[in-house]
Amino acid sequence: MSLKARVIAGALAIALPLVGYYEGRSLVAYLDPVGIPTICDGITQDVQLGQTKTDAECDALLAAELGQAISTVDRLAKQPQPDTRRAALGSFVYNVGAGAFERSTLLRKLNGGDVAGACAELSRWVYAKGRQLAGLVKRRAAERELCEVGLQ
Template sequence: MSGLKAKLLGGALAIAVPLVGYYEGRNLAAYLDPVGIPTICYGSTQGVKIGQTRTAEECDALLATELGEAITTVDRLARGPLPDTRRAALGSFVYNVGAGAFERSTLLRKLNAGDVAGACAELSRWVYAGGRKLGGLVKRRSAERELCEVGL
């Protein structure tokens, strides 16, 4: 990640890295996530194959890059400035569900309509994977929502 990009992501990335790291956990060997997608490191799925391994340093770098991309997506799609806590919360969310889901979400529509409280509340609805409510997602979304609501 370039120095300029890191500065632009700044506090949001610093807040989001430990949040995502905690809820994703780090796995140095590829595994199948709860819906059967090959996953490695802190929830990375792109190009992952079962049997693949990474070092701790590779996982940390991958997290910073992919989470930086998620926050950049938030910055691109959200109309108007957001505090770093909200950028971090939404970056964590995008990292988990993907840019496309965020772009099509009621959450983003509410955010861009000025209903920040309603947008943050939408996070609590995103707790299902493969049609099953997952306890880990309930806890993660609660933490993301709390961050999202800072200052409201």
């Protein structure tokens, strides 16, 4: 296992069940609540309606995409973060995308040393195309709780 893979492994082990639970799994492509073709555990890149995947293919896609999201957190956070926070933020990046994270107040607060404020920002990200989604409210609450582990 490469050093990069070992560094990501702890956060990935925490984030995988979180993302899997909130994304759900579909082996057949479908339209998500805002009309984006989606398959497996929330995979949207290069997905076409009617497409199918196996569980093994979905497992591999999820691990790769989530690993990439955690790498994004590691690259953009100025200070090393504990695995619980990396997992929470990796789940967030997996859901909203690296660009949204990079431009976010959440990242500015994190890099400014306001970790509690950064974690609190997660609760604001509950809208998709202007609609508040109950699933996002629950997911962000779980991510926030994980993000705040170890804070006073």
